Amino acid sequence: MDLDADPGPGSWLLPEQERDLVIATEAGDEAACRQLVDAFLPAIGAIARRYDTGGGVERGELIDEGVVGLLRAASRYEPRLNTPFWAYASWWVRQAMQKLVAEVSRPVALSDRALRGLARIAAARRDHIRDHGSDPTTGELAAATGFTAAQLGSLLAIELTPRGIDEGLYADDGSTATFGETVADPHADEDYERVLDGIQMQEVRYLTAALDDRERTVLSGHYGLGQPPQTLREIGEGLGVTPERVRQIEGVALQKLRDAAAQPPGAVTTLT
Amino acid sequence: MSAEGALRHDAFVYETRDEYVDRTIAFLMEGLDAGEAAIVGDSREGLAEMREAFGDDAEQVVFCDLGSTYTRPARTLAAYYGLFLGQLRKAPSVRAVAEMQLGPTPADWDEWTRYEAITNVSYSHLPVWIVCTYNATGLPDPVREGVWQTHAGKLADGWQESREFEDPREVVRNLTPAPNSFPELRAFSVENDVESFRELLARELVAEKVPDAKVLDMLVAGTEIATNALRHGGGIAQVRVGRAEGRFVCEVVDRGSGFDDPLAGYLAPRAGTASGLWVARQLAWRVEFFGAPEGFTARITL
Numbered sequence: 346m347d348l349d350a351d352p353g354p355g356s357w358l359l360p361e362q363e364r365d366l367v368i369a370t371e372a373g374d375e376a377a378c379r380q381l382v383d384a385f386l387p388a389i390g391a392i393a394r395r396y397d398t399g400g401g402v403e404r405g406e407l408i409d410e411g412v413v414g415l416l417r418a419a420s421r422y423e424p425r426l427n428t429p430f431w432a433y434a435s436w437w438v439r440q441a442m443q444k445l446v447a448e449v450s451r452p453v454a455l456s457d458r459a460l461r462g463l464a465r466i467a468a469a470r471r472d473h474i475r476d477h478g479s480d481p482t483t484g485e486l487a488a489a490t491g492f493t494a495a496q497l498g499s500l501l502a503i504e505l506t507p508r509g510i511d512e513g514l515y516a517d518d519g520s521t522a523t524f525g526e527t528v529a530d531p532h533a534d535e536d537y538e539r540v541l542d543g544i545q546m547q548e549v550r551y552l553t554a555a556l557d558d559r560e561r562t563v564l565s566g567h568y569g570l571g572q573p574p575q576t577l578r579e580i581g582e583g584l585g586v587t588p589e590r591v592r593q594i595e596g597v598a599l600q601k602l603r604d605a606a607a608q609p610p611g612a613v614t615t616l617t
Numbered sequence: 618m619s620a621e622g623a624l625r626h627d628a629f630v631y632e633t634r635d636e637y638v639d640r641t642i643a644f645l646m647e648g649l650d651a652g653e654a655a656i657v658g659d660s661r662e663g664l665a666e667m668r669e670a671f672g673d674d675a676e677q678v679v680f681c682d683l684g685s686t687y688t689r690p691a692r693t694l695a696a697y698y699g700l701f702l703g704q705l706r707k708a709p710s711v712r713a714v715a716e717m718q719l720g721p722t723p724a725d726w727d728e729w730t731r732y733e734a735i736t737n738v739s740y741s742h743l744p745v746w747i748v749c750t751y752n753a754t755g756l757p758d759p760v761r762e763g764v765w766q767t768h769a770g771k772l773a774d775g776w777q778e779s780r781e782f783e784d785p786r787e788v789v790r791n792l793t794p795a796p797n798s799f800p801e802l803r804a805f806s807v808e809n810d811v812e813s814f815r816e817l818l819a820r821e822l823v824a825e826k827v828p829d830a831k832v833l834d835m836l837v838a839g840t841e842i843a844t845n846a847l848r849h850g851g852g853i854a855q856v857r858v859g860r861a862e863g864r865f866v867c868e869v870v871d872r873g874s875g876f877d878d879p880l881a882g883y884l885a886p887r888a889g890t891a892s893g894l895w896v897a898r899q900l901a902w903r904v905e906f907f908g909a910p911e912g913f914t915a916r917i918t919l
Contacts, residue, residue, distance in 0.1 A: 361863075364862075364863045365863055368863050368864055371688075371902075372828065372831055372919075373828075373830065373831075374828060417684065417685065420685070420688040421687070421688050421689075421720060421725070423724060424862055424863055425797060425862050426722070426724050428722060428724075433721065433722065436720075436721040437720075437721075444660065444662045445662070447662065448662045448665065552830070552833055552834065552837070552900075553830065553833060564833065565829075567816075567819075568815070568816070568819035568823070568832065568836065569819060569820070569823050570819075570823070570829040570832055570833075571829060574816075574819070574820070574823075599836070599837065599840065602833060602836075602837045603837050603840075603841070603896055606834075606837055606838075606896045606899050606900050607886055607892050607895065607896050607899070608699075609695050609696065609698050609699025609700075609702065
């Protein structure tokens with residue numbers, strides 16, 4: 346990682362605000378997650394522009410991957426090390442985008458399934474040109490073939506001629522730029538909104554799923570969660586049971602929480 | 618197999634993705650042919666590549682997107698533990714290929730080298746053969762060195778013993794940073810019972826506006842730590858709580874002489890072993906144990 350190359354602050358947030366949002370995001374706070382993503386979307390968009398090859402991967406997909414990278418960074422970031430968050434997170438954002446680009450542009454030996462997919466896309470494209478006199482958009486192709494945008498991107502990338510994002514372009518006035526820097530960005534704002542709407546929160550283990558309503562009532566009442574704390578007697582009066590029974594319910598509830606925590610998490614996505 | 622039990626934990630540093638695919642598939646197919654289960658843990662992109670390469674045999678393999686589970690070592694250990702248990706219900710033993718998800722900073726490298734060392738002990742009771750894979754391209758030298766320190770065997774021309782392999786406890790001890798001092802925490806005396814401790818802890822958590830779900834996490838983790846102090850530490854001498862470095866922190870100072878086990882809480886639950894510290898590590902961002910002027914201290918950072 347080139348942490349020496351200062352990527353800038355990445356957002357308008359003060360360092361302490363940034364740290365608190367990162368910590369809250371890691372803890373599963375959805376509002377904090379949205380604020381964090383919102384704050385860093387311009388910086389993610391700027392990186393996406395560099396990877397936008399104008400063909401195989403759509404800008405929205407790059408930004409999606411960038412957001413995934415940002416959230417991955419948030420889930421691992423250690424504020425105590427005093428590395429600025431964006432210096433850390435921008436590495437994850439770039440890595441996520443690089444992987445997506447590599448995934449859709451690597452040479453592959455096509456499986457039968459991929460060949461059938463390409464044939465389906467070609468047929469849909471021919472039909473669209475015949476009916477409308479123009480090339481279909483990615484959305485129209487997706488609708489016609491049943492593939493997702495990501496699947497389409499992967500399949501269509503096979504047919505692309507790769508072009509380096511750092512490929513130099515030379516203007517008549519002698520100025521130079523890279524191909525990546527010149528890629529048009531007409532739909533950036535729409536992409537930002539779409540990504541914000543589509544944020545998938547990281548899976549967080551909520552132990553309370555293991556509890557029934559009465560157990561939740563007892564724990565919330567006794568420990569003052571969302572309400573002033575109550576004594577066991579007060580809780581018991583509300584439930585129509587003795588204080589000792591409330592204590593027993595609490596003990597069972599805590600044991601259930603402990604057992605749930607001891608179990609392996611169900612967050613791993615298995616694809617069989 | 619490791620000296621401690623059934624686990625075998627080896628490494629494969631590959632030069633090209635073709636080499637990675639060819640060698641790991643051969644390893645897993647050998648296991649499948651012998652009736653073992655096969656797991657591939659990788660990022661989504663790596664899984665697509667492996668699935669393609671397996672062809673029709675892919676149906677026999679469990680592909681796991683582990684990109685989001687490499688957050689904290691304790692949680693990654695738990696994720697793999699769950700996978701292994703699931704497959705061991707169907708097969709007598711498991712072979713797994715796990716692509717390491719490294720981070721960008723030296724602190725990340727240390728963290729995941731510690732994780733690799735801990736793996737040797739955490740699953741030592743399971744009949745599992747794990748091959749951790751690393752892409753040699755751009756692999757930082759400290760990580761490469763750590764790979765050989767933390768894996769007893771390596772896949773090269775054939776299976777070879779790693780002469781650099783070190784005692785996992787020593788690796789973890791050497792790579793664990795010293796705990797920071799948090800003078801801003803508020804100190805309390807509590808009765809020597811867990812209920813009083815929990816009520817104090819809950820009051821402080823609510824006062825610090827910690828979300829309810831996280832309050833319960835801390836109450837459960839804190840209960841385990843406090844119970845430990847009462848059973849093995851001669852009682853609770855002091856409790857210190859508050860926010861430090863942006864997170865809620867709870868320290869339990871006991872009256873005992875403490876212990877020196879850098880792997881405490883990293884052993885996956887098994888018969889005959891207490892799982893209290895494992896539970897605490899699952900629920901917290903970090904759990905530390907250290908000697909302090911006030912006494913032996915267990916610190917939970919939420």
